Amino acid sequence: MKKITIAIDGFSSTGKSTVAKQLAKALGYIYVDSGAMYRAVTLYAMQNKLIDKDSFNKEQLVAQLKDIEITFKFNEKAGFAEVYLNGQNVENEIRTLEVSQFVSCVSTISQVRQQLVKIQKEFGKHKGVVMDGRDIGTVVFPDAELKIFMTASAEIRAKRRFNELLGKGENVSFDDILENVKSRDLMDSTRKDSPLIKAEDAIEIDNSEMTLEQQFNKVLSLAKNKIELTNK
Numbered sequence: 001m002k003k004i005t006i007a008i009d010g011f012s013s014t015g016k017s018t019v020a021k022q023l024a025k026a027l028g029y030i031y032v033d034s035g036a037m038y039r040a041v042t043l044y045a046m047q048n049k050l051i052d053k054d055s056f057n058k059e060q061l062v063a064q065l066k067d068i069e070i071t072f073k074f075n076e077k078a079g080f081a082e083v084y085l086n087g088q089n090v091e092n093e094i095r096t097l098e099v100s101q102f103v104s105c106v107s108t109i110s111q112v113r114q115q116l117v118k119i120q121k122e123f124g125k126h127k128g129v130v131m132d133g134r135d136i137g138t139v140v141f142p143d144a145e146l147k148i149f150m151t152a153s154a155e156i157r158a159k160r161r162f163n164e165l166l167g168k169g170e171n172v173s174f175d176d177i178l179e180n181v182k183s184r185d186l187m188d189s190t191r192k193d194s195p196l197i198k199a200e201d202a203i204e205i206d207n208s209e210m211t212l213e214q215q216f217n218k219v220l221s222l223a224k225n226k227i228e229l230t231n232k
Contacts, residue, residue, distance in 0.1 A: 002231050003029065003128035005143075006223060007136035010150030011196065012100075012184045013157035015207060015215060016132040019150075021080045022216045023223060024130040032072065032123045034133030034140070035103075036083045037116050039094035040070045042106045044085060051102050062111045070119070097165060097172055100180055104187040107134075113193050134188055137199035146226040147202035148219060154181050156208050 006029070008020050017033050024031035041061075045051040050061050072081035073089075082091040093099070106112060113135075120140045123129055131140065137147035158178035165172045188196040198204060203222060207215045 001227075003126075004145035004223075004227055004230050005124050005127055005141050006130045006146045006148070006226075007141045007144040007199075007202075008130065008132040008148045008150060008219075009134055009137050009196070009199070009202065010132075010148075011152070011157065011188070012181055013161040014150035014152050015160070015212070016150050018212065019215050019219050020130045020132040023219055025079065026220055027130070027223060027227075028128075030123065030129045031080060032120065032129060032131040033081075033083070034116070034120055034131055034136060036091075036094060037070050037119070038107045038112070039099050039103050040083055040085045040090060041065075041068060041112055041116070042099050042103045043090055043094050044068050045106060046099070046102065051105065053101075056102075056105060058109055061106070062109065065111060065115055070116075092168075095168075097170065097177065097180065100184070104184045104191075108187065108191040108193065110193045117194075134196040135194040137202050138197060139194045142199070145230055146223055147199045148222065149198040149202040149204045151204060151206050152208040154178065154185065157181050 006023065008016050010016050017035070020033070021031050023029070042051070045061050048064070050057045069086050071084045073084055074081045082089055083094060084090065117140055120131065123131065124141050133140070137144055137149070155178065158174060158181045161181065162172060162174045162177045165177070205215070205218060
C-alpha cells in the first residue's frame with residue numbers, strides 16, 4: 001500500500017493540529033506540527049530576552065539559530081508527539097497566549113523559515129506524513145497528494161482559543177484573543193516570505209459550523225479517497 005503526504009494549512013485556531021493528529025492516528029501516519037516548531041523558536045527568543053512587547057533583536061536570534069534544537073518525542077499517554085526545545089519538553093509552554101502574541105513576528109524572519117522548512121522537508125521524504133501549518137502545501141510539500149486549507153470566522157476561532165486557554169486555567173480576555181487572532185491573520189497573510197495562502201490544488205474546508213467529529217470524518221474521507229486513487 002503506497003502512502004501519501006497530507007498537507008493541512010490554514011489560519012490560526014482553525015483546528016488544524018487537532019484534526020491532523022486524529023488523521024495521522026487513524027491512518028498510522030507520522031504527525032508533525034510545524035507551527036509548534038515556530039512556537040519553540042519564539043519561546044527560545046523570549047527565554048533569552050530577544051523579544052518582548054517593546055523590542056525584537058532579530059539579528060541575535062538569527063545568530064543563535066545554531067543553538068536551537070527542536071525535536072519531537074511520542075507521548076504514548078497523550079497519543080501524539082510532544083515538542084522538545086534543547087532537550088526540554090515545552091509542549092505546554094509554547095501554547096500560551098504570550099507565545100501566540102510573538103510567534104507571527106518570529107515567523108516572518110527568512111532565516112528562521114529556511115531552517116525550519118529544511119527540517120520539515122526531511123520528515124516527508126518517505127511519505128506517510130500529516131503535517132499542518134501555514135505554508136505546508138505551498139512551500140514545504142508543494143507536491144503533496146492531498147492538500148487541505150482550513151478556515152473559519154475570526155470570532156469563532158477566537159472563541160475556541162478563549163475556551164481552550166480558560167480550560168488550562170489561564171487568565172485571558174476574549175477581546176485580547178480576538179485582537180491576537182486578527183493581527184496574526186494579517187501578519188501571516190502579508191509577510192514577504194511564504195505568506196499564508198491557499199494552494200491552487202487545496203481543498204478548502206470552512207469548519208465554522210462543524211463539530212470536531214464532522215470535521216474529522218470529512219478529512220478522513222478525503223484522505224481515504226486519495227490513498228485509494230494513489231494505489232490504483
